[in-house]
Amino acid sequence: MHAKTVTVKLDKHCYDIIIGPDLITQAASQIKHSLHQKDFHQMRVALITDANIASLHLDTLEAELTKNKIHTVPIVVEAGEQSKSFSTLQTVIDKILATRLERGDCVIAFGGGVIGDLGGFAASIIRRGMNFIQMPTTLLAQIDSSVGGKTGINSQYGKNLIGTFYQPRCVISDTCLLDTLPLREFRAGYAEMVKYGLINQPDFFEWLEKNGQKVFSNGSIRTEAIIRSCQFKADIVARDEHETGERALLNLGHTFGHMLETATIYDSNRLIHGEAVAIGMILAHQLSAQLNLINSTLTHRIETHFKAVGLPTQLKDIPGTLPDAETLMTLIAQDKKVSQNNLTFILTRGLGQSFIAKNISSNTILTFLEQKLAEIR
C-alpha cells in the first residue's frame, strides 16, 4: 500500500501529513523534500524521543538518516506525561544548544503526544524558531496532536498552560509503528477518533460503529480511519488556526477530561489522556441531556460503542478515589477554556451536532459534578 498525503492549508504556509506503512525506512528523502534541502551535507537533526520508542524504533530511524548523511543528535527523555515539564524542556533545549544546532537544522519529535508537544515547543522557542518535523508513533499523535501546531508543557496549575502555536514542516505518520503500540494506548487514540464523529460527522461515527474492531487491526481500514481523521482535523485547523472560533469544538470532552487528568495527578496507571477524554465526552453528553439538549439514548449509544472497544465511560471506571466536586471545580476554573469566569463547554444538540456553549454557570457544573460523584459513592 502506498502512502497517502493530507495537506494542512494555512494562511502563511501549507504542509503535508504523509500516512502509510514503513515510512520510517524512507524518512530521509521526505525530510529532504520538506526542508527544501538540495543535499544533506552538514545537515543535522535533533531526534527527540522517549525511552520506550528509543528501545523499539530509534536504531531503525537513526540508521536510515545516517545512511543518507543526516547527522543525528538523539535526545531521549523519560516516557510519560511528567516529561511535559519545565525541567525536561530546559534539558532538551540545553542539549540542542550544546550541539550548536542552527535555525536551518531541524528538530524531529519521534514519539507520542508528549514528545510532539515537548519537541514542538522546544523547536518553537530555540533561536525564535527552528525547523520542526513530527514523526508521531501513537494513534493519538497520528490523528490528533501532531496535526495543527499546538505545542506545550504542563504547569502545576493545569495541563498545556505553557506553549505556542507552531506548525511543523511536515508530519510523517508510519502506520507500522502502531503495531507495537500497547492496546490501552491504541484505545485512547481511538477515543479521539470517535470525537471527530461526535463533533460534526455523524456518518463517520456510524462508520466507526460498524468498522471499529477492524480499526484495531493493521489493515487498510485502520489507514483509512487515520486518513479521514487527519483530513477532518486539518480542515478545522485550516479554518481556525489559533482557536478563535470553531477549533474549540475539538475540545469536546476535554474540559472534563483535563479535570480528571489533573485530579488523578497525570498518573497513567489510573488514567491516560484518551481515556479521560472518553469519559469527558460521555459527561458532556450527559450534561447536554440534563440541559434538555439531547435525549439520553444518544449517550447510551456512545457508551455502548466505547464499551465495545474497551474504553472507560464513567467516573467509577477510574481506579482510586476522586476529590470532591468543589475541588474538581477549582481544576476546571484554572483550565484555559475559561473566559472571565463564565465557563465555556462543548455541548451537543444531537449525534454530530456539537456546539460551543458559553456562559455556562459554575453552579450548573458544580451541581452536575456533585450528582455524578454521588452516583459512585
Next chain:
Amino acid sequence: MHAKTVTVKLDKHCYDIIIGPDLITQAASQIKHSLHQKDFHQMRVALITDANIASLHLDTLEAELTKNKIHTVPIVVEAGEQSKSFSTLQTVIDKILATRLERGDCVIAFGGGVIGDLGGFAASIIRRGMNFIQMPTTLLAQIDSSVGGKTGINSQYGKNLIGTFYQPRCVISDTCLLDTLPLREFRAGYAEMVKYGLINQPDFFEWLEKNGQKVFSNGSIRTEAIIRSCQFKADIVARDEHETGERALLNLGHTFGHMLETATIYDSNRLIHGEAVAIGMILAHQLSAQLNLINSTLTHRIETHFKAVGLPTQLKDIPGTLPDAETLMTLIAQDKKVSQNNLTFILTRGLGQSFIAKNISSNTILTFLEQKLAEIR
C-alpha cells in the same frame, strides 16, 4: 507637548507606539483602547517590572490603573540581565498562572529591555499567547527592544537563544521616565540610536553629531530623536518581521557586542548592552576598513562622536581582562547569526551604507580579534 504615534504595520495586525511625556498617568485609557475593552470591569493586568523601576514608578502606575478599575498583579524581579533566565521566567509564569489571569487579560512589561524581553516571552507562551503591552522605561527599550516583537531569555550558550517573535498590542513610551534613568544607561540607549544612522541614514547620524548633547536633555530634541528612531525601526520590522532579510541589518555591532557581553559574563559593572554594541560597531567598521570597504577616517569620526557623549569605543575601555581570541571565536560561533559555519556580519561600505556580509571566514575574524587583543596587551 502632546503625544505622538508611530504605527508598526505588520501583515496580520498593526499596533501603535505612543511617545510623549506623562503617559504613565494616562495609561488606563490607552490600555483600554488598545485591547478594545469597552469597560474595565473584571480586567486584570500582570505588571512585570524590576526592583529599580518598582521603587521609582510602580506606585504611580498602579494608582492610575486601580483608579480606573483595572486590577493589577505586580510581579517584581531582580534588576539586571540575570533575570533573563529560565528560572526567573518560570517564576513569572507561575505567578501569572497562580492568579488565574486568562488569555484576554494582559501582561504589561514595565521596565527596560530585560523586562520587555522577559515579559514578552512569558506573555507569548502562557496559554499560547496572552495580550501584551510594552511600557518601556529606558532609552534603549523605547527606541529599540520594545519595537518589533523579539522576546527572549539567555542561555549558558549565548544571549537571546530562547524566545519568540511576539508583537505587543501597543507600546506606551513615557519620555518623562527617562529623567530618572542613570546617565550610563541613557548613553547605552544612545548607542543604538546612532546605530540607526550608521545602518542606512547618514542624515540622521549627522543630525545626531549636531544635536547629540541635546538628546541627553529632557526637551523636544530628545522626543524627536526617539520618534525618528522608532519610525526607522518600525519600517524595517514592517518589511521583514521575522528577520529573513534586511532586519538583520539591525545587528550592526551586535555579533561583536554579544561576544563581549558573554565574555564579561553579563556583568553590568564591566559592560552593559549598549556599551557592548558601541564597541561592536567600532569593531565592525574597523573590520570593514581592514577588508578595504571603507577608509579608517569614517571609523575615527564615529569614535569621536561616541567619545563626545561618553561611550566606550575600544576593548581597552572594558574593565578587567578579556579571554583570548580563540575563546572569543567560540562565543561568536554559538551566536545565532551563524549559518552552517559561514559567519555572517553586518559590515559597511561607507557612512550609513551597511550590508549583510555572508561567508566571512572564521580565520578572518580570528586574525582580526588576535590583532585587536594584541593592541591592548
